Amino acid sequence: MSRNTFMPNRRRLLKASAAGATVLAMPGLIGRASAMQKLKVAAIYTVPVEQQWVSRIHIAAQAAVDRGEIEYVFSENTSNSDYERVMREYSEAGHDLIIGEAFAVEDAARQVARDYPEKAYLLGSSFLPQDDTPNFAVFDNYIQDASYLSGIIAGAMTKSKNIGMVGGFPIPEVNRLMHAFMAGVREMAPDTTFQVAFIGSWFDPPKAKETAFAQIDAGADIMYAERFGVSDAAKEKGILAIGNVIDTQPDYPETVVASALWHFEPTLDAALAKVKAGTFKAENYGIYSFMNQGGCSLAPLGTFEGKVPQEALDMVAAKQKAIMAGDFVVEINDEEPKSS
Secondary structure, three states, X not given: OOOOOOOOOOOOOOOOOXXXXXXXXXXXXXXXXXXXXXXXXXXXXXXXXXXXXXXXXXXXXXXXXHOOOXXXXXXXXXXXXXXHHHHHHHHHXXXXXXXXXXXXXXXXXXXXXXXXXXXXXXXXXXXXXXXXXXXXEEEOOOOHHHHHHHHHHXXXXXXXXXXXXXXXXXXXXXHHHHHHHHHHHHHXXXXXXXXXXXXXXXXXXXXXXXXXXXXXXXXXXXEEEOOOOHHHHHHXXXXXXXXXXXXXXXXXXXXXXXXXXXXXXXXXXXXXXXXHHOOEOOOEOHHHHOHHHOOXXXXXXXXXXXXXXXXXXXXXXXXXXXXXXXXXXXXXXXXOOOOO
């Protein structure tokens, strides 16, 4: 299995390494025979590692490498038709934990897990754990808390009360973040109109850019940049954007006001601890993306310090405090959002 050559601008901090290990299986529980050895982790990605969602998994894995906890290899740009083969090769190669995303290859991925019951699998999925795959845990980016807070800021910054939103696919992982963002916007600007569009791809910046141009031409003065390419359109048109999953403000210092950040570290760290302890099993790791678990946050305002109305900042601070205390829960709405 091979990796593409790193793109220089967005991959300057992304690196990987590899080595070997062994696993110990118990009924319903998967784990290492020796906690003294580094765990061997493999990842399978269907997109480039600089893509927003996948980059957060990759960075968390690299952090575990840097602290000497794991050895890590990965495959990127793996086609859906090739995913099962790559997953089987990593399983045969003696990896303790295999991570990645199984959204479009759910059945094949779960079959591999059933064929290798002594291995641990932690894969992004829209579905819950299942009894027939006790070694297949699932996770998701439940960063609706941070998305809601970013919406409050957007609601305070829009002048036209018209916001464009460009997503990849209308699946729960995207839908819930869009709904949370829209709810945050309405806290400050309840009469806002939303233009919602999906490009049918996880990585097609030119298409996302063209879709964003159309929404800007239709009156949007802030763009919700769920996909790469949207902030490029906003920059060219001289309007603002809200980032998703990663902080792109360094690349768009005059464009990206705020971003909802996903931190995969709590999810991966929980899985690694359970593999080491021999207690890994089919569980839903989605909770580890919640703000009160350290799984998401609102990016610093950076270049927009002093430019966001104080009323919005006060609301963000109050809502964040309530979220962390468990006194306020951002609604999780997985239904497809519509233009309104």
